[in-house]
Amino acid sequence: MSQVTETVCSNCHSTMPAELRFCRNCGFRLTGNMGGYTEGQYPSTAVADSTIAPKKKRRISGMSWIFVGLLVFFVCAAAFTALIAPLRKTANIVQRTSVVKSYIGVDGFDTTDQGVIFNAVTTPGGPADQAGLVGGDLIVTFDGQPVHNEDQIEELMTKTPIGKTVDIEYLRDGQKKTTKLTTISMEENRRLSREFERRPEGRAHFGYEEGDAERVQVPGTNLYGVKLGTVLRSRPADLAGVKEGDIVTAFDGIPIRTSDELLMRVRRALPYSTVTLSIVRPGEGEGAPVQKLEIPVKMGKQ
Numbered sequence: 001m002s003q004v005t006e007t008v009c010s011n012c013h014s015t016m017p018a019e020l021r022f023c024r025n026c027g028f029r030l031t032g033n034m035g036g037y038t039e040g041q042y043p044s045t046a047v048a049d050s051t052i053a054p055k056k057k058r059r060i061s062g063m064s065w066i067f068v069g070l071l072v073f074f075v076c077a078a079a080f081t082a083l084i085a086p087l088r089k090t091a092n093i094v095q096r097t098s099v100v101k102s103y104i105g106v107d108g109f110d111t112t113d114q115g116v117i118f119n120a121v122t123t124p125g126g127p128a129d130q131a132g133l134v135g136g137d138l139i140v141t142f143d144g145q146p147v148h149n150e151d152q153i154e155e156l157m158t159k160t161p162i163g164k165t166v167d168i169e170y171l172r173d174g175q176k177k178t179t180k181l182t183t184i185s186m187e188e189n190r191r192l193s194r195e196f197e198r199r200p201e202g203r204a205h206f207g208y209e210e211g212d213a214e215r216v217q218v219p220g221t222n223l224y225g226v227k228l229g230t231v232l233r234s235r236p237a238d239l240a241g242v243k244e245g246d247i248v249t250a251f252d253g254i255p256i257r258t259s260d261e262l263l264m265r266v267r268r269a270l271p272y273s274t275v276t277l278s279i280v281r282p283g284e285g286e287g288a289p290v291q292k293l294e295i296p297v298k299m300g301k302q
Contacts, residue, residue, distance in 0.1 A: 101158040102183030104128045111149040115140040120260035124196045131181035136257025141169040174222040204269040205300035207235025213259040225249040226262045240297040250278035271301035
């Protein structure tokens with residue numbers, strides 16, 4: 001069978017070479033081997049549709065999941081903070097309220113067998129100072145309540161309203177005494193201390209080694225005082241005749257029972273003022289009687 005070299009245009013019925021795809025006369029597409037549209041040349045629509053690959057579903061990447069997770073975390077954290085913040089604020093207010101307490105102007109308390117003791121009145125013009133208390137006094141009742149240890153008196157100070165006048169029962173040299181004082185706030189306590197520290201007169205100078213003084217009992221008595229270890233040469237105390245080993249029992253009329261109280265009274269004295277020192281001087285020989293002396297001391301200035 002000879003090879004077909006011509007084809008007929010189905011539109012104008014013109015004969016054309018078989019290698020042409022379009023009719024030269026009318027431009028219609030020829031139905032030869034180069035892509036005509038004769039029946040059976042292409043698969044049916046149903047067959048074509050069955051061979052089309054299905055679309056793949058788009059999957060969320062790992063980074064997208066991380067972003068979504070972080071977004072959820074921050075949203076939850078913001079909601080949690082919004083819920084907790086009011087509760088925390090309330091708790092802080094309760095805590096601040098619970099620590100408010102009254103002050104009397106001393107350096108703290110230590111527990112003894114009979115009550116609580118303090119070492120010094122640290123706030124000039126404060127409640128304890130105005131009530132006549134001094135370091136070494138032993139408090140046995142506070143506002144009618146027996147005091148057995150430092151935790152108890154701290155609790156009483158917390159429960160006592162600021163500005164309340166209370167009764168104090170205390171022991172000094174074994175004797176029971178009573179007084180009244182009016183409590184103050186922490187702010188007022190600090191204000192009084194600042195005023196003292198900044199006073200224009202400055203601090204006085206006495207002339208002894210502060211760390212070389214100790215609380216001792218006066219021989220043959222229930223009285224306590226402060227024994228001076230080192231008296232500095234050519235300083236006010238030395239020039240006035242105070243000697244090492246002297247026991248100070250009063251400083252310008254104020255009972256001295258602890259070394260901290262003596263230090264505070266020295267600091268409170270005005271520079272260049274004259275104070276009277278009450279001392280007990282042990283005898284020089286064994287069995288020698290002690291001497292009780294009143295020595296005026298003109299203070300210096302630091």
